[in-house]
Structures are given as structure tokens and as C-alpha cells.
Amino acid sequence: MAAAGAGRLRRAASALLLRAPRLPARELSAPARLCHKKVVDHYENPRNVGSLDKTSKNVGTGLVGAPACGDVMKLQIQVDEKGKIVDARFKTFGCGSANASSSLATEWVKGKTVEEALTIKNTDIAKELCLPPVKLHCSMLAEDAIKAALADYKLKQEPKTGEA
């Protein structure tokens, strides 16, 4: 019994002495670490990177942001005849949080109808990824990208004069 106690004490002491000073990321509390892992996961294994045919009538393309701001997102959605988003792709020029926000956005729009996709809010994206205040603009840009893609799709669906 005493030996076990002494062992635990020695282990704790050794751990304090031997453990290398951790990089700041590891000082996060458990839920924050989970969120940080989510951002890293989206960044290292991004879902839906790529492009759809932007000339197709069923594809809506949203391009938001500006290179001078360090943040550009291109989000494309493919919508079927019933108005449901069946595929989504993104490409982003931006920080890890921007990449994660746009990757998450493409995951969320898939399977939603065009109306449902409009309800996705930047606050939801930020909450899911636990974005700190300084990174909230990344989630806002992702929401803008979704809306821009939907607007582009709607525009394509409108009958135009002079088109066959």
C-alpha cells in the first residue's frame, strides 16, 4: 500500500522533472484541445477540396474575400432537380481556421436543400470549431461563401433573355 503511494509520488515527481516543456497548444483544457484537434483535423484531412464545373447550370460558385486581406474562399455547390445540394467543393487561400471553416461548410451544406443551406450561420461554424475571437472572421467568410454560392445558383436558374 505504502509502496504504491510512494510509487505514485515518485512518478509524479519524475514526470515534473522529465517532462519537456510543452508547446502552448498542449496547455489547453480538455474541451479546447478537442476543438483545436478539430481545426487541425479539417486542416490535415480537408474534406471536399476541389472544383466543380462552373459552367454547369446546376453548379453555384461563390468567391469571397480578397488576397490583400489574406483570406479568399471559393465554395461550389452542385444541386439536383429537387433543389437538394448533392455535392460541394471548396478551395481556400487563408489560415488554418479559414481552411477548417470552409471545409466544415462544405460538409454541412451537403444533403441540405437550398433553403436549408441559407440558415447556416457563422456562429454555428465558430462554435463547432471553437474559434477564438480573433478568428471569428474566418467563419463569417465561410457563411458569406455559402450565401454567394447559393445566390450564384439561383441566378443561373432564372430564365435569361437571349438564352436557348
Add this chain to the structure above:
Amino acid sequence: MLLRTAWRRVATAAPAAPGPRAKPPIRGLRLRGIDLTPQSAVASDAAIALEAESVLRPLYMDVQATTPLDPRVLDAMLPYLVNYYGNPHSRTHAYGWESEAAMECARQQVASLIGADPREIIFTSGATESNNIAIKELEAAIQPDTSLVSVMTVNNEIGVKQPIKEIGQICSSRKVYFHTDAAQAVGKIPLDVNDMKIDLMSISGHKIYGPKGVGAIYIRRRPRVRVEALQSGGGQERGMRSGTVPTPLVVGLGAACEVAQQEMEYDHKRISKLAERLIQKIMKSLPDVVMNGDPEHHYPGCINLSFAYVEGESLLMALKDVALSSGSACTSASLEPSYVLRAIGTDEDLAHSSIRFGIGRFTTEEEVDYTVEKCIHHVKRLREMSPLWEMVQDGIDLKSIKWTQH
């Protein structure tokens, strides 16, 4: 054996561990995370040692931010940390006398590195304090039209060397004080305060493989430059900087300066070769890479590259095994991109794409090669994910696009 196997299953991504007893933590090329779940089954020292060993740290390529202590500097400091602990201003006993002797020896070492007289060196807590003292001198100026020119010797972001000798000539002919912040330059390029007509110079300890928390200010005696003290107190350091001089730290600074003087030529040659290697390899394998800063008047150990169409922070995140720094807005607390890059006229989007590589005394060729290989791989990967790269490949001129600002 069973315990070790159980622990190994719990720890994340741990390959076959090496021997039982701890070798000192290796500066490894791979970073593996510690799994922080409580290891209730484990009670042996061997397992703890294994756990410590499996945390490898990133390569260090950020020498402009700070440098590791040179082992020779630590050797010089250690006796003054444990044994010769006297206050150098104590005049009445051997402890004080030996500390004072060490302090004066360090002062001589710093002075000889920059061609100054030891009486012209005042120890401070760092280059920031030295800068403040130097600038405050402006308020203590005697003549009403006296002004001060203050220029960095080597820029910490892009490594550009300023023409200090020419500036010194101009200032001395116009009878204007000349201050230079030489934190990144001391011990790396030859400096002579008399040759370059420098009146005030700031020196930082931790930029030249010395300890943190110490620096020095050089204040010319002939002709005398008057400065006003920032902190008042017991009148130490000729009244210009009151406060007990920290003997171990200044001994470290002195030793760092002496080592730098010995190693300057060799370091410069070696670092130039490594820098050349890094730049050539990257430029050969990747298109659209811009080196920021004048290539001719440049300190080789500070390389600032902009990788077009790839954002700086995302590249830093990709190169997580290497400690680097970026001029992008996302990496700064203020969300403003680097003011230095903006000042030299770099396009804003390239400022967001900049990465600073620091090559120092202890950087190895292997580390450079690893960094280059990873950098090329990740830039290519991130460009595949970049809408800007896609547009450029399609022949679109990015400057013609009307971007949505927000």
C-alpha cells in the same frame, strides 16, 4: 514488459521505443504528441523515461526571435550562478570583488566586439531598454536643434543590412547623434563604432546565443553623448542605469560576445552556404517564390520568402515540425500584416504569404534539407487547395478581379 506493452498501446502513434534508460531528449525531426490520459497502470521509471523521450521537439529555424545559449556561454555563467554570487557593487569583501572583476571582464569582451572602449558600455536588461535610453536622450539634448538618427543595423524580419558607415558619415558631418539598434547584427557582421561613427548602439544578449534578460548600450565618450537615465536608484553603471548589475547574466553576455568574435567569420561562411542551399533548392522546385529584401545588402541568416497563392499561417501550420515565423496578419495579434514588408512595397497578398527562415550557428545541413523538403511538399499541396493558384493556372489575371471586401 507487460506494463510497457500496455503503455505503448495507450500512447498515440508511438513507434518501437529505444532502450530502457533515458538518453537525453533528441532534437528529432518528428513531433509526436503525448497522450495525456492518466496512466494508472504505469509505475516504472522506464515507462516515464520512454514517455519523455517520445516527445520530440520541432526543429528551430527562428533565430531572429531568440537563440539558444551557446554551451560555452553556459559554462562561463554557471560558476556565477551557484558559487560566485556576490553583488558586484559590494566593495568590502571578496564576493563583491570577484563579481566586479567578472563584470568588468564581460564589459571588455562586449567592447572589443564592437571596437569600443569598455567605459562606453553600460549594461541594461536588453536592447529594448537600451533603445529607450538612447531615444530619451533626445529630450535631454543641450542644443535646441539637436536631433537624433536611429536606424536598425540588420532588420530582424527581412535581414537587410543598412549602410551604417555612410549614415554615420552623414550624421557626424551634420553634428547629429546617430543611434543604431544592432541587436541582430552584433557578433554576426563586423561592427566598429569608430569606423562607422556610431554614437549610441543597442545590444541584446539573447540574439547572440547569450542569456535572456540582459543587453547593453554603447554610449560614445569622445565626443561625449549625454543620456538621461530611465531608472534612478543607487547610481550604478555611472548613474546611467541604476540597479544591481546581474553578474551571471553579464558574464553570459560577455562570453557570448567573445565567442561571437572568434566564430564570426566561420559562422558567416557556414550560414551563407546553408542559406544559399535553402534558397536555391526552394527556388528550383517551386515557381512564384519571391525573396523579400535587397539580395545584395543582406545578412544571410535571415531569409524571408513569399510563396505566392499560399497563406503564411497555413504554411506554418503545415510545417509544424519546424519552428518558423511569418509576416502574415493571421500570425500577429493585431491582424495587421508585417509593417516591414508593407514599407518595402511588397504587395499585400505577398505579405500574407511570407515566411521567415532563420539560420544560426547551430543549424545543420540536415535541418535545412528537411525544412526545404517539407516546405516544397506543403506549398505544392496548399497551392492545390488555393483558389488563387487555380485562377492563375487558368490564365486569369488576379489584379483584374473585383474582390469582395469585408
